[in-house]
Amino acid sequence: MDRPPADVHPLHPQEGRSGAAAPRPRRPFDPELLTALASAFGQRVSTAEAVRAHHGRDESPFDPQPPDAVVFAESTEEVRTTIELCARYGVPVIPYGNGSSLEGHLLAVEGGVSIDLSGMNRVLAINAEDLTATVEAGVSRKALNEALRDTGLFFPIDPGADASIGGMSATRASGTNAVRYGTMRENVLGLTAVLADGRVIKTGTRARKSSAGYDLTRLFVGSEGTLGVITEITVRLYPQPEAVSAAVCAFPSMGEAVRTVIETIQLGVPVARVEFVDMLAIRAINRHSNLTLAESPTLFFEFHGTEASVKEQAETVQALAAEHAGSGFAWATRPEERSRLWNARHNAYFAMLQLKPGCRAVTTDVCVPISRLAECVVETEDDLRGSPLPCPIVGHVGDGNFHVAILIDPARPEEFSEAERLNRRIVERALRMGGTCTGEHGIGLHKMDFLIDEHGSDAVDVMRALKHALDPRNLMNPGKIFTYTA
The missing domain is CATH 3.30.465.10 (Uridine Diphospho-n-acetylenolpyruvylglucosamine Reductase; domain 3)
Structure with a gap:
């Protein structure tokens, strides 16, 4: 696919990169709409710069694109009122939850009104x-x-x-x-x-x-x-399970760790969670969460069930791990121990950002059939070794999904270009192996071309037809998933 011109700012969405849409003009925002919203919602409508900026960015690497106004809705009826008013004036609507998405879902690429749903918390x-x-x-x-x-x-x-x-x-x-x-x-x-x-x-x-x-x-x-x-x-x-047990186990290589997971799943062990963290990510987690885990490729396990079934699951997995040179099984059976372990895993994203202060992360999200997981991860690791960028890997490998956090300096266009090169290779590899470009983060702005690569133009046209049937004027979060012109 064509690449963007060299003078394009790397964090602005552009046609032809990893699926991001070309910049679109902001739609006119009629002041009468703001008057109507203020009449309906009073102080729960804001055009303050700080509020708009907060609602115009997420955890993606893209530059913020704030909405023209923010409505803090507190009921379905208030959402309907907002949408009806926006439809009257032809203004886009962007839903906002907690702002934690990773693919630019919240960016108001054509302007419009962000509907903050955090007050609908019952x-x-x-x-x-x-x-x-x-x-x-x-x-x-x-x-x-x-x-x-x-x-x-x-x-x-x-x-x-x-x-x-x-x-x-x-x-x-x-x-x-x-x-x-x-x-x-x-x-x-x-x-x-x-x-x-x-x-x-x-x-x-x-x-x-x-x-x-x-x-x-x-x-x-x-x-x-x-x-x-x-x-x-x-x-x-x-x-709630009667018994819960968690463990970590270190491995000499990524391949051995992932092959342990594959055999666990293929054997039918009903493991509740199994997470992979590579050596660089473990180093970041240790620093961030004050842990002393071995700096090796590591699996995090959790088992749910009865006391007897949890014991049986854990013993089976420990034996499988030993066959792949897994060592240092560390068990956490008390709730506070498990919480500390899983909180460290959940905070891995923020821990990894600290590997390169001031960086942003371009986060990959491929998922492949479990039988191809080890091959995909090992080939990806080989790719990353040749990159100058820090690229820690974590993953929900129990279902074939893993992430590379490619850490870039947002002021250096060449680093974003390198991240996009790596991301495209990872996605192409996953698609070749029968997988998907996104296991859980969604398409948003970042993976629009990849959606076509994965499903084909005809299937994406069917998606556009559904969009047209429900939103012919393209008012609902425009510029996301695929290009669409009303």
């Missing part, structure tokens, strides 16, 4: 007997689990950041527990969404299955705000 219903809960979109995963604390149930999807349930649904998030409990795709039973014309629809039910018509729930899960704004979600819950 747990609406907990149906313990049915193992479901219904929440507003601004409820974070930690807040939901706090509300479930006395029920004996929990919500397992854990992307690391304390993301909102609405944002996790919009990006089809997963995380460390996905190997056992699945992703948001499997765990959202139904939702409420406001469409581009202000209609409010409800999809799904609390029943565990249905054959009633098109699966609109799955259509919105992963739509990244481009089809409507998700305001309520019904999710699956799970019983």
